[in-house]
Amino acid sequence: MAEIKDEAFEFLIARAGLDLNNEQKAELKGIYAGIAAMAERVRKPRGRMAEPAHIYDFTEEDLA
Amino acid sequence: MRSAIPTIAEAARAIAAKQLSPVELTRACLDRVHKLDGELNAFVHLTEERALGDARAAEAVIMAHGPKGPLHGIPIGLKDIVDTKGIQTTCQSKLLQGNIPDADATCAEKLAAAGTVLMGKTTTHEFADGGPSFDLPAPPARNPWNTKHFTAGSSSGTGAGVAAGLILGGIGTDTGGSIRGPAALCGIAGIKPTYGLVSRAGVAPAAFSLDHIGPMAWTAEDCALMLQALAGHDRRDPASAARPIPNYTAQLGSGIKDLKIGVIHHFHETDHKVSDGTQRGITAAIGTFRDLGAEIREVQLSPLQDWLACGSLISITERAAAYEEWARTRLGDFSERLRSRLMLGAFVTGVDYVQAVRRRRELRAELQAAMRGLDVVLTATQPAEAAKIDAVPKWDLFGPPNFTMPFNVAGYPAISVCTGFGEGGLPVAIQLVGKPFQEPTLFRAADAFEKATPYRDRRPALVGG
Numbered sequence: 001m002a003e004i005k006d007e008a009f010e011f012l013i014a015r016a017g018l019d020l021n022n023e024q025k026a027e028l029k030g031i032y033a034g035i036a037a038m039a040e041r042v043r044k045p046r047g048r049m050a051e052p053a054h055i056y057d058f059t060e061e062d063l064a
Numbered sequence: 065m066r067s068a069i070p071t072i073a074e075a076a077r078a079i080a081a082k083q084l085s086p087v088e089l090t091r092a093c094l095d096r097v098h099k100l101d102g103e104l105n106a107f108v109h110l111t112e113e114r115a116l117g118d119a120r121a122a123e124a125v126i127m128a129h130g131p132k133g134p135l136h137g138i139p140i141g142l143k144d145i146v147d148t149k150g151i152q153t154t155c156q157s158k159l160l161q162g163n164i165p166d167a168d169a170t171c172a173e174k175l176a177a178a179g180t181v182l183m184g185k186t187t188t189h190e191f192a193d194g195g196p197s198f199d200l201p202a203p204p205a206r207n208p209w210n211t212k213h214f215t216a217g218s219s220s221g222t223g224a225g226v227a228a229g230l231i232l233g234g235i236g237t238d239t240g241g242s243i244r245g246p247a248a249l250c251g252i253a254g255i256k257p258t259y260g261l262v263s264r265a266g267v268a269p270a271a272f273s274l275d276h277i278g279p280m281a282w283t284a285e286d287c288a289l290m291l292q293a294l295a296g297h298d299r300r301d302p303a304s305a306a307r308p309i310p311n312y313t314a315q316l317g318s319g320i321k322d323l324k325i326g327v328i329h330h331f332h333e334t335d336h337k338v339s340d341g342t343q344r345g346i347t348a349a350i351g352t353f354r355d356l357g358a359e360i361r362e363v364q365l366s367p368l369q370d371w372l373a374c375g376s377l378i379s380i381t382e383r384a385a386a387y388e389e390w391a392r393t394r395l396g397d398f399s400e401r402l403r404s405r406l407m408l409g410a411f412v413t414g415v416d417y418v419q420a421v422r423r424r425r426e427l428r429a430e431l432q433a434a435m436r437g438l439d440v441v442l443t444a445t446q447p448a449e450a451a452k453i454d455a456v457p458k459w460d461l462f463g464p465p466n467f468t469m470p471f472n473v474a475g476y477p478a479i480s481v482c483t484g485f486g487e488g489g490l491p492v493a494i495q496l497v498g499k500p501f502q503e504p505t506l507f508r509a510a511d512a513f514e515k516a517t518p519y520r521d522r523r524p525a526l527v528g529g
Binding site: 018051 | 273369372376377380384388391392395403404407408409410411412416418419420421422423424425426428459461462
């Protein structure tokens with residue numbers, strides 16, 4: 001199960017601009033593994049050419 | 065009429081025949097609100113004067129010229145994340161107490177133009193996320209079939225209000241199941257239309273690329289009538305689809321002979337095994353569709369967990385971006401549940417997000433391929449009957465995956481319809497999914513099912529059902 005080091009955790013929280021108390025930090029740290037597992041699950045061997053969804057065409061208004 | 069509470073279609077016919085007065089209909093709904101909503105909490109804000117004014121205006125026009133359409137004089141509710149001009153829109157949050165929008169959301173505007181009667185703003189989870197919270201300015205809605213139980217969310221007030229007959233229809237929004245979940249647990253119908261079909265303009269975002277607006281009502285036919293008024297291109301919504309709008313009720317009653325339905329057995333039998341009651345409902349529904357002449361096949365997709373991971377990462381990130389400013393400056397003003405969800409945004413990197421959006425393209429292509437030669441796919445909407453309201457886990461995001469998120473990820477239309485009642489006497493449901501912009505086919509299948517089964521004849525006991 002993925003764990004996050006205290007230093008990395010504090011960096012991410014600070015970078016997000018969140019002001020958390022110790023209880024909130026402990027709870028959030030406890031569920032980090034769930035997010036890490038999701039992030040792992042969406043990574044598949046797909047190569048560099050695979051485009052994301054939602055690459056939109058230009059609209060009629062763009063072309064007007 | 066099958067019940068003392070009419071459906072929209074029944075009320076519309078009676079109004080057109082001048083056998084039912086919109087004012088009487090509205091007063092009957094208001095009477096039920098006054099009698100029941102102290103227990104149900106379906107409304108955050110009841111607009112009684114506006115409702116009676118709308119009803120009187122509708123009645124005057126109808127008496128003089130006839131109804132402008134089937135929604136004329138019909139009492140509805142709007143989820144409280146839908147902007148309403150001059151009427152408070154709080155998103156059930158401390159952050160927006162006293163917020164009075166100066167314009168209607170497009171969906172509110174369209175329903176008003178269709179002649180509906182606005183009964184009020186219905187209960188939601190805070191900003192349409194987080195679950196039932198008891199630390200918000202208003203309490204969570206309760207399930208009319210048993211008020212100790214949850215409605216599901218986040219369109220909880222609309223679900224409870226329709227089931228109890230406080231309104232005949234209403235607006236829900238759906239980012240990972242927030243229309244279909246309450247529809248299932250409250251025993252009503254609710255459709256998440258194709259992404260882009262109904263404008264999101266003026267509706268508070270949960271996650272921009274997963275958000276859908278749609279109708280909730282007692283029957284699929286009523287949802288079709290409402291969608292007719294709601295669908296259409298809107299320049300105020302950058303993702304709005306510019307497509308011709310079909311007649312959503314034209315196929316109703318034409319039968320489903322030769323309709324090809326694919327069942328995603330592994331979603332509800334393996335990936336997240338549903339309760340016995342829900343499984344019985346699914347099995348019986350498949351039998352009903354077969355008896356009605358549909359061809360049943362099996363469909364295999366990526367595991368439900370893959371869809372949930374993709375949708376959740378996108379949802380967490382887009383929500384964190386939308387509410388970043390408040391999360392940085394007023395985090396303590398959110399409910400505990402939503403605050404916790406917003407904090408998760410710190411853990412998702414930009415690369416994680418893009419990988420999720422790349423996965424999204426693959427998953428959508430997979431669904432597209434699986435539906436080749438099919439009209440509809442079928443799975444569960446919810447894993448079981450409603451849980452008790454105080455037993456809803458805070459971190460359900462990391463529990464067994466839900467059945468609704470895949471179709472937010474894909475943007476495909478999906479409707480929940482009631483398949484009866486489980487061991488606890490609460491409703492269970494199935495989810496039918498169509499191809500993009502093929503809502504008429506979905507309505508045809510859902511309506512045929514409802515008319516072949518007795519579940520639309522029974523209302524919750526507290527309304528004399």
